[in-house]
Amino acid sequence: MTNLTYDQIFSKLVKSAYDGNLSEEIDRLQQEQDEQLNQYIHYATGKGDPERVVFKVKDCGFDCGCEEDGCQVSCLLEAIERDEQGRVVINGNTCTDCGQCVDECKYGCLVDKKEFIPLVEVLKDRKVPVFGIIAPAFIGQFGPDVTPGKMRAALKKLGFYGMVEVALFADILTFREALEFDSHVHKEGDFVITSMCCPMWVSMIKRVYRKMAFHITPSVSPMIACGRGVKKLHSEAKVVFIGPCIAKKAEAKEPDVKDAVDVVITFKELKQIFEATGIQPAEMPEDEKEHSSTGGRIYARTGGVSKAVADTLKRIRPDKPIQIKAVQAHGVKACRQMLQEALEGKITANFYEGMGCVGGCIGGPHVLIDAEEGRRWVDQYGEEASSLTPADNKYVLALLKSLGFAEIEDLFNEEKSKIFSRSLNEEKSLD
Structure with a gap:
């Protein structure tokens, strides 16, 4: 069983993707022939059912207490169930991929799929404009010195064409x-x-x-409004929503609004991406526009x-x-x-x-x-x-x-x- 966490695997893969040696890093990690590690790699690179966000990657044991305080209690629609052996099962018919269970799970058994790795080559290539649209909750999240202008500059250094505050469409x-x-x-x-x-x-x-x-x-939500607005003004653009919410990954895939946003990443993931690439938003120059x-x-x-x-x-x-x-x-x-x-x-x-x-x-x-x-x-x-x-x-x-x-x-x-x-x-x- 790997001693690396899902977040650590994601950070390693982000760094290797920007360094241009993603395949080599995946091969190196897979040499350990660890099924748990392979599961982490699979979902951290955006693979799995394209319509789903939340996945079970391991069993947590039969006495984890989830029925009283954990994933089962947190589930909005009681989609977390137990099979005949007492193991946690996600009922795909009722699960909305809101991600509450991922946040509540204390044992790392449930993960939300990461969508950023496949985007790295597009960001590096810069032939297609990629806009980061950032949720109103972003202010203060990355430290007291990270102004909206510095955040915009940091995203541009990652390869984004520009940043739009979703508050404008709110x-x-x-x-x-x-x-x-x-x-x-x-x-x-x-x-x-x-x-x-x-x-x-x-x-x-x-x-x-x-x-x-x-x-x-x-x-529609401000996220969808902003994504559609950006694409109306820049028809060839890709849009990445950045926010505090796992459930937004599921919302972006809903049939009637999936035209708006191509990728969703969370504040936590963006922090990991900045750390993996050595970008420090607080030290960036101001780039004010909002x-x-x-x-x-x-x-x-x-x-x-x-x-x-x-x-x-x-x-x-x-x-x-x-x-x-x-x-x-x-x-x-x-x-x-x-x-x-x-x-x-x-x-x-x-x-x-x-x-x-x-x-x-x-x-x-x-x-x-x-x-x-x-x-x-x-x-x-x-x-x-x-x-x-x-x-x-x-x-x-x-x-x-x-x-x-x-x-x-x-x-x-x-x-x-x-x-x-x-x-x-x-x-x-x-x-």
């Missing part, structure tokens, strides 16, 4: 959500459920609380979406008699409880926001700092923005025009806004 979706609310909420008792940011929240609605579908807004508003930047934490949409609604529909009264839940248990209460008619708000991780994206499984520190960084970055809402952000308005939206109301036009829309109505329910 701004655009804030407009859409405000318009959706304005269209659907007219009296007490009306409400909408935002479907944007969190793939775990979306899976919960699609699979378990299907009867709530009538209230779901049809917006112009997102406060609203887009605070999407990373619980309540951020609600505040962004509420502030924007007040800005564009100040005379609307019913403004947003929001309620949020974070963590799988709290999200399920909130949806169940709404299903039972215990309506306490007119805007429902859910985040699968405690704290929101800043509490994701592959963050590099704790959630409280992450929230402080996100709030500070939000306060530094030159505009509170996208309605006051000239850069967002200019971006919309370049994407073909002459007026804000065009975001509510079914034909024009396909780039930012999806439908959850064809998904099957498990209830």
Whole structure:
């Protein structure tokens, strides 16, 4: 049994890929003829079922305690099961590849597939522009001295053509959500459920609380919106999403949105990539370009979406008699409880926001700092923005025009806004 961890194997392979001797490194590692090591290499190089993200690589024993505190308890849809011998099995029919079990497993038995290695040659070749689109939760994750400009410079040194903050497209979706609310909420008792940011929240609605579908807004996530936006402006580009979430790897493969993002890597993986290649983001020169508003930047934490949409609604529909009264839940248990209460008619708000991780994206499984520190960084970055809402952000308005939206109301036009829309109505329910 190898004494190398999955993360250590990934780091070795990243370094060898950039050094141009990946095949030789794999051959050297495989000389040990260790089945566990081969499994690690297999998934670290992006192999395995192309539609799946989470894989079991070894048995953890029969008395690991997962039923009380671990992968089985963390699973949203009870996809972690036991076979007749008591071994953990992933039920592929119900697993959504959210990655919660990977984060909870204490024995390294479950891993999420890495997608970066096959991209290295494209980055080195530089013939195809590769854009890194980075989640709003990134601020502060790589140290206090790593500004957005330095992060952009570090990604360019890796071979990326450029970096786009997903917060910029969160701004655009804030407009859409405000318009959706304005269209659907007219009296007490009306409400909408935002479907944007969190793939775990979306899976919960699609699979378990299907009867709530009538209230779901049809917006894609900021990740998908950003990926599609980049590809509309640069048709030949590849897009790599960088964030704190394993579940985003699964979201990027969903049939109705898989056109947007080619590869997903996490903050943890990016840190390993920087270390393997000797790049120190804090020492990079500044390369500033981003112009997102406060609203887009605070999407990373619980309540951020609600505040962004509420502030924007007040800005564009100040005379609307019913403004947003929001309620949020974070963590799988709290999200399920909130949806169940709404299903039972215990309506306490007119805007429902859910985040699968405690704290929101800043509490994701592959963050590099704790959630409280992450929230402080996100709030500070939000306060530094030159505009509170996208309605006051000239850069967002200019971006919309370049994407073909002459007026804000065009975001509510079914034909024009396909780039930012999806439908959850064809998904099957498990209830």
